[in-house]
Amino acid sequence: MIRVGQGFDVHQFAQDRPLILGGVNIPYSKGLVGHSDADVLLHTITDAVLGALGKGDIGTHFPDTDPRYEGADSAELLRQVWRMAVEAGYVLGNLDATVIAQKPKMAPHIPAIRERVAQLLQADLSDINIKATTTERLGFTGREEGIASMAVVCLVKKVV
Numbered sequence: 001m002i003r004v005g006q007g008f009d010v011h012q013f014a015q016d017r018p019l020i021l022g023g024v025n026i027p028y029s030k031g032l033v034g035h036s037d038a039d040v041l042l043h044t045i046t047d048a049v050l051g052a053l054g055k056g057d058i059g060t061h062f063p064d065t066d067p068r069y070e071g072a073d074s075a076e077l078l079r080q081v082w083r084m085a086v087e088a089g090y091v092l093g094n095l096d097a098t099v100i101a102q103k104p105k106m107a108p109h110i111p112a113i114r115e116r117v118a119q120l121l122q123a124d125l126s127d128i129n130i131k132a133t134t135t136e137r138l139g140f141t142g143r144e145e146g147i148a149s150m151a152v153v154c155l156v157k158k159v160v
């Protein structure tokens, strides 16, 4: 059996915040604001997995009104959601995600992000694709006000 899910998220830039994308610290002059560590890429992947499972979204499971998730490591949130997928009998088919950012240049960081995401999803590197695009200076990402991200996940379960 195959199930697919998609995720989309946006976080705003602010000074004096670390930039964490896909569980990797990216050296940059500003970072993203959120209740958690604001890892917009891991949030989209988490939402995509939840979507494939038919289990709502990240805010339902980890509300931003709950102090337990203040400053949360988004990798830990994804790990918890991935455990739900494994317990339901799924493995990752493949993941395809896009980071939408005018800056920073993502290309040098993609290999480390792929490794980290593959580790979190207990998946082969070849099943993880991470892309980046600018919006040609258009819109809020083009004005460098924030970063958006989207992801599609395919989960596979052997039916016996």
Ligand SMILES: Nc1ccn([C@@H]2O[C@H](COP(=O)(O)O)[C@@H](O)[C@H]2O)c(=O)n1
Pocket (backbone or CB within 6 Å): 100, 101, 102, 103, 104, 105, 106, 107, 108, 132, 133, 134, 135, 136
């Ligand atoms: N933050 C980004 C954005 C883009 N890239 C890479 O550059 C390529 C061209 O981007 P366009 O938005 O001009 O199409 C894109 O395909 C990425 O490889 C990047 O590394 N970081």
Ligand SMILES: C[C@@]1(CO)OP(=O)(O)OP(=O)(O)OC[C@H]1O
Pocket (backbone or CB within 6 Å): 009, 033, 034, 035, 036, 037, 038, 039, 043, 058, 059, 060, 062, 063, 064, 065, 069, 070, 071, 072
């Ligand atoms: C991750 C959570 C919880 O700390 O907070 P944020 O970092 O604000 O992220 P968002 O994608 O807005 O919503 C999910 C949240 O409930």
